Amino acid sequence: MMNMQELDKPRCHCAVFGVFGDAAAAQLTYYGLLAQQHRGQEGSGIVTSEFDKATGRYRFHSHKDFGLVDDVYQDRNLLTDVLKGSLAIGHNRYSTAGSADNEANIQPLTVHYKSGNIAIAHNGNLTNFRQLRRTLEEDGTIFQTTSDTEIILHLIARSKKSVQIDQIREALAQVEGAFSLVLLTDDTLIAARDHHGFRPLALGRKGNTFFVASETVAFDIIDAEYVRDVAPGEMVIIDKKVHETGTITSLRIDDRQATPHHCIFEYIYFSRPDSQIFGHSVDKVRRKLGKNLAQSNPVVAKDPSDKVIVINVPDSSNTATMGYVQQANKLGRNARLEIGLIRSHYIGRTFIQPRQEVRTNKVKTKFNPVKGVLKDKVVVIVDDSIVRGTTSQQLVQLVRQAGPKEVHFRVSSPPIMYPCYYGMDFPTPNELIANRCGGEIRKIAEELGVNSLGYLTVEEMLASAPQEKGENYCTACFSGRYPSAIDTNQKKDENEA
Numbered sequence: 092m093m094n095m096q097e098l099d100k101p102r103c104h105c106a107v108f109g110v111f112g113d114a115a116a117a118q119l120t121y122y123g124l125l126a127q128q129h130r131g132q133e134g135s136g137i138v139t140s141e142f143d144k145a146t147g148r149y150r151f152h153s154h155k156d157f158g159l160v161d162d163v164y165q166d167r168n169l170l171t172d173v174l175k176g177s178l179a180i181g182h183n184r185y186s187t188a189g190s191a192d193n194e195a196n197i198q199p200l201t202v203h204y205k206s207g208n209i210a211i212a213h214n215g216n217l218t219n220f221r222q223l224r225r226t227l228e229e230d231g232t233i234f235q236t237t238s239d240t241e242i243i244l245h246l247i248a249r250s251k252k253s254v255q256i257d258q259i260r261e262a263l264a265q266v267e268g269a270f271s272l273v274l275l276t277d278d279t280l281i282a283a284r285d286h287h288g289f290r291p292l293a294l295g296r297k298g299n300t301f302f303v304a305s306e307t308v309a310f311d312i313i314d315a316e317y318v319r320d321v322a323p324g325e326m327v328i329i330d331k332k333v334h335e336t337g338t339i340t341s342l343r344i345d346d347r348q349a350t351p352h353h354c355i356f357e358y359i360y361f362s363r364p365d366s367q368i369f370g371h372s373v374d375k376v377r378r379k380l381g382k383n384l385a386q387s388n389p390v391v392a393k394d395p396s397d398k399v400i401v402i403n404v405p406d407s408s409n410t411a412t413m414g415y416v417q418q419a420n421k422l423g424r425n426a427r428l429e430i431g432l433i434r435s436h437y438i439g440r441t442f443i444q445p446r447q448e449v450r451t452n453k454v455k456t457k458f459n460p461v462k463g464v465l466k467d468k469v470v471v472i473v474d475d476s477i478v479r480g481t482t483s484q485q486l487v488q489l490v491r492q493a494g495p496k497e498v499h500f501r502v503s504s505p506p507i508m509y510p511c512y513y514g515m516d517f518p519t520p521n522e523l524i525a526n527r528c529g530g531e532i533r534k535i536a537e538e539l540g541v542n543s544l545g546y547l548t549v550e551e552m553l554a555s556a557p558q559e560k561g562e563n564y565c566t567a568c569f570s571g572r573y574p575s576a577i578d579t580n581q582k583k584d585e586n587e588a
């Protein structure tokens with residue numbers, strides 16, 4: 092069985108969400124997670140904190156399970172009668188570090204220790220977790236999960252500092268790699284981001300209620316406004332002072348200088364186009380990627396009487412395709428946008444391998460070509476990325492069956508050559524078509540069976556992303572330039588898990 096959610100696309104670690112100061116915190120978290128379902132479909136969890144007047148103590152409530160958000164909280168009474176309290180954090184999971192079928196790995200992870208309750212939800216991947224885990228285990232720590240996130244809880248619990256915020260700071264100063272986190276203590280919501288700022292993390296507000304989310308679409312659904320991003324290396328503390336002073340507390344995790352390396356893949360594919368990521372509109376950047384692709388990789392029909400039509404691969408390349416067509420026409424190429432592939436929205440999450448005699452390809456269950464649109468045309472397929480190449484190959488076959496004159500393929504990112512250590516799940520390098528073909532575009536084009544193939548270069552991709560505020564990006568999966576130390580053994584473990 093294979094996951095049909097997105098065929099042959101990299102998968103991100105997760106989505107996080109947090110609420111401070113609303114009696115309906117769990118319901119708001121449910122909506123925040125629903126809007127961020129694209130960031131993780133394996134499991135979901137919510138933890139709330141409730142002040143129990145009878146005992147004068149705080150109580151944590153938690154619900155987690157495998158499945159989509161709507162399935163996990165199918166019993167809506169959970170949100171009102173079980174997950175009580177005015178503070179909450181939530182998480183949608185897609186795992187890379189930690190086995191996917193281990194229920195204990197579903198976040199938020201929760202512990203009770205000397206300073207009270209604490210829960211954590213994490214987006215990203217810690218690059219020094221193997222080494223930290225070994226040290227902690229040698230010291231007698233017993234782990235409940237195989238997730239890298241649990242390390243942070245142990246480091247907090249072992250801290251000798253007396254103030255909980257100092258314990259958290261000390262723990263975060265020891266971890267490296269990518270982390271966009273929400274933490275919940277009895278009475279405080281905390282958001283923190285690694286000093287490279289690999290993954291996004293945004294702050295929102297509606298009246299006296301404060302929110303944290305991976306993507307701003309989570310604020311739109313609950314009518315909250317996007318305030319700003321949590322800065323790389325920043326820890327934001329939202330507690331009752333916010334209602335007294337109207338301001339949140341901002342601290343540096345440690346004195347390491349922030350060196351932003353935002354994940355460029357968030358703009359290319361991962362985030363929703365209606366989100367603001369790293370302070371900019373994803374839609375706008377994705378259009379620009381498409382425009383620059385048209386500029387550097389035009390398709391000109393050999394016979395001027397042939398019509399060039401440009402089609403998107405729904406839904407992930409919709410925006411880049413619009414940009415491509417807009418720019419192609421600006422350059423006088425006379426390209427026409429067409430809907431040449433129809434996506435079925437009713438396909439389940441899994442694909443059952445057909446028996447040999449049922450000759451169908453996986454892509455066929457998800458897409459169907461519009462024959463009348465494609466027949467006898469010069470067709471340009473625009474996609475946002477190619478990972479293994481198997482899906483692109485099958486898409487090309489599908490389009491060819493509709494009888495076009497030529498099929499050209501254009502990709503609004505560079506060839507993916509290397510693995511990601513910062514929370515995006517790619518297959519092993521030799522499974523990546525570009526790596527297998529040694530980065531030779533001609534060879535990849537032959538494997539895909541297209542008349543021509545064009546990608547953006549790393550420089551063209553970077554020229555499409557905002558630079559005006561001194562932004563800096565991670566491009567490691569394209570360029571091999573990792574902005575921080577990596578542990579290559581970590582990938583081996585993940586692939587064997």
Ligand code: SF4
Pocket residue numbers: 289353354355356357510511512513514515565566567568569
């Ligand atoms: S390696 Fe690629 S996917 Fe991973 S953070 Fe860098 S740009 Fe993003």
